[in-house]
Amino acid sequence: MKFKYFTIFVLVLTLLVSCGKNKKKEYDYNEYIRPASMYYSKQDTIDINNLVDQYLTYFKEKNLEAAADMLYFVRHDSILPLDEVRRQKFINAYKLFPVYDAQQKSFILNSDRNNNIRIVFQVYKDGDIDSEQGTMHFSLNPVVKDGKWFLTLFDPDAEGVEDIYKSR
Numbered sequence: 001m002k003f004k005y006f007t008i009f010v011l012v013l014t015l016l017v018s019c020g021k022n023k024k025k026e027y028d029y030n031e032y033i034r035p036a037s038m039y040y041s042k043q044d045t046i047d048i049n050n051l052v053d054q055y056l057t058y059f060k061e062k063n064l065e066a067a068a069d070m071l072y073f074v075r076h077d078s079i080l081p082l083d084e085v086r087r088q089k090f091i092n093a094y095k096l097f098p099v100y101d102a103q104q105k106s107f108i109l110n111s112d113r114n115n116n117i118r119i120v121f122q123v124y125k126d127g128d129i130d131s132e133q134g135t136m137h138f139s140l141n142p143v144v145k146d147g148k149w150f151l152t153l154f155d156p157d158a159e160g161v162e163d164i165y166k167s168r
Helices: 002-021 042-060 064-069 084-095
Strands: 071-075 078-081 101-109 115-122 135-145 148-153
Touching (some): 064 071, 071 084, 078 135
């Protein structure tokens, strides 16, 4: 009988000791989430959303000329509209795909030139944009110059763009 109580005592003690060691690890989220390198106002968010909404309207309507007219590229300290060659490449590339729907899926702002708005578009009639079945995607990179926002196509090799998580 004493052995039974002793065994129960050892089991309970082992359980208490092992439970005490399983404290939750506290994470320093700053180690994983890098803060934006600039201050974004409510107006910045409104301006970016208005640009993206207008762009998506053109894109869904297959008005690729108007969508292309909203795109720019960065060269040194200048933000320039797409030249005719880039503009035509954009139009020709997206003209190949049927677009049944398009939607903004994510919105990440990091700096004046390093941002990412992921756009998903449905290319199959029976696709599902929410589950991203029968879809394709690309990203826009809103950039700001003198307080005005412009849309560029996201290019990981573009000037000022860096993968902020790559060095981690």
